[in-house]
Amino acid sequence: MTRGVNDIGGIPENQVEQTEHDYALWEQRIDALLVLLTGKTQIMRVDELRRGIESLDIDAYNELSYYERWIASISKILIEKELFTVAELEHRMAQIQVQGESP
Amino acid sequence: MKPTLKPGTSVTVSSRDISGHMRTPTYVRGKTGVIERCCGRFRNPETLAYGGDGLPKQVLYRVRFLQNHLWGDYRGLSTDTVDLEIYQHWLELDS
Numbered sequence: 646m647t648r649g650v651n652d653i654g655g656i657p658e659n660q661v662e663q664t665e666h667d668y669a670l671w672e673q674r675i676d677a678l679l680v681l682l683t684g685k686t687q688i689m690r691v692d693e694l695r696r697g698i699e700s701l702d703i704d705a706y707n708e709l710s711y712y713e714r715w716i717a718s719i720s721k722i723l724i725e726k727e728l729f730t731v732a733e734l735e736h737r738m739a740q741i742q743v744q745g746e747s748p
Numbered sequence: 749m750k751p752t753l754k755p756g757t758s759v760t761v762s763s764r765d766i767s768g769h770m771r772t773p774t775y776v777r778g779k780t781g782v783i784e785r786c787c788g789r790f791r792n793p794e795t796l797a798y799g800g801d802g803l804p805k806q807v808l809y810r811v812r813f814l815q816n817h818l819w820g821d822y823r824g825l826s827t828d829t830v831d832l833e834i835y836q837h838w839l840e841l842d843s
Contacts, residue, residue, distance in 0.1 A: 646774045647767045655775040655819065696769040696797035726799075 649699045650706040672712040679719065689722050697721045751786040751807045751836075758782055758842040759811060761834060769797035772838045780842060781813035784831055792835070807836040 668676070682688045697718025701709070709717060724731060753759065763778035771793055786809055791802025815828040822828070 646763075646765050646777065648774050649767070652773050654773045690796050692769065692793045692796035692802075693799065695793075699769060 650701060650703045651695075651699045668712075675712045675716050675719070679715065682719065682723075688728070689719070689726070693722045694718050751789075751809075753783045753786070753807075753809060753836070753839065753841075755783050755785055759809075759839040760842055761811075762838050762840055768794070770794055770838075772834055773832075775818060776813065776832055776834070779813055779818055781811040781817075781832075784810040784812045786810075787833055790835075792837075808833055809836065809839065811839070 679691075679694060683691055683694075694715065695718075698706070698714045700721075701714065701717060705717065706714065720734060723729060724734070758780060759782070760780045761772060761776050761778060786807060788808060789805040790808050792800075792804075792806045793802065796802040810831050811834050812829050812831050814826070815824055815830055816822040816826055818830065
């Protein structure tokens, strides 16, 4: 049976960490970004977000944190929809890196 | 599509092996459970995930499974259950 990287029900794993933690500003921003993209604008749907996360290769999937998976998927879907190109995204990321870290 | 399965009806989850986005985990495929309730009609996530409109809407059911039917090594009570919400196109009627 073909199993997606996300489809791990029943596979032995380490214990789930159950401690609460605050969300970093970048995580809150990614959450807000998805709300905007899936809200009135309907630029993308949450089902597309899930599909993008599930199509990460297994190493990326296991390595990335929860919101890192989200932004990887959001970027992929928006590039698919031709809202921007990979080159434009890279250019913008380089610009932001020069500006320095966000608070 | 109108809801056709009544609570208490025995159903088996399709064991079809497909890739792509779906909301039916592999651990429940081929397993038999009982309709607990109809949850309503919703756009199909399997086409919404690829930019489609998700129409026609699919009927979603809450299906109850015995834990010891799902897991060969289940050590809890034999009456323990788990409910999963599964779309009608994944369910097969038991004859």
